[in-house]
Amino acid sequence: MTASSSSDQQLRLLAVHAHPDDESSKGAATMAMYAAAGVDVMVATCTDGSRGDIQNPAMEEAPHPKRDMAGARRIEMANAAAVLGIQQRWLGFVDSGLPEGDPLPPLPPGCFALQPLERATAPLVRLVRNFKPHVILSYDENGGYPHPDHIMAHKVAVEAFEAAGDAGRYPGMGEPWAPSKLYYDRAFSPDRFRALHFALEEAGLQSPYAERLAAWLETDAEGHTAPEAGHRTTTQVECGDFFEARDDALRAHRTQIDPLGFFFAVSPDLQRSTWPWEDYTLIKSRVPSELPEKDLFAGIR
8 A cells, every 4th residue: 555654454535524414415425435345434524513504494493403403413414424334523613604794794703714723623633643544535725615614624624634644743633644645525516517407408307507507607797706616627436326325415414405405406317327426636645646537545555
């Protein structure tokens, strides 16, 4: 094995996510596929999800999330992890919420997005040094979308990837371990949405992606629509056999995911025949890498 020096032949994958439910909407089929193949897969969840709104109309009157949203989401996270066959750890920070309004209100004191970088990263460095992942998955600089917790999750993942192998940084957080590869997730790849959109139209079905695609093609008068991400896909993991597991994991997050909503607008069969991959960008590699790739562990196995 050419990964960080270890006689252990077990491959390990760590995905860093902002909230419970993010792991099921981004890269879930990849994780389920690798877990089924014997890879040790773990999700690090940065925040408790306590400031999430109920997104599923069927759960609007449920008493538990009204009384204790964080507690309800811990149960949902455990159920989703069981569906995917993965491990999960909480990093222990408080959800920052998504600020709304003009001007935007300040973020709540003590929340994840307001933590100093080293304080926010320390629990993840400890986890990396303990779990010893060969590959780390994260979001891009925009957080996948610009939620303050997603942007902070990106920052701590990159910081941990760089720092965990350096004995001089984060002392007292365990023996150094340098992960071999860092990827950014491209769950919302425009190429994927275009392919699904045209497949639906060819099948005579209504596409839920038309509005999204139109927004990508033009901005409003003040230019508020963000341009496509600067990162291009380098790595496509074929994981179509696990799209049902991904969907079941999403549905496990009952407060956040409407089972009649956007995520389920295209059948797994149509997705498999059109775009049977999940897409990633290789950002940094400490092992030789040839692009494009079909395996997150290329160069490590």
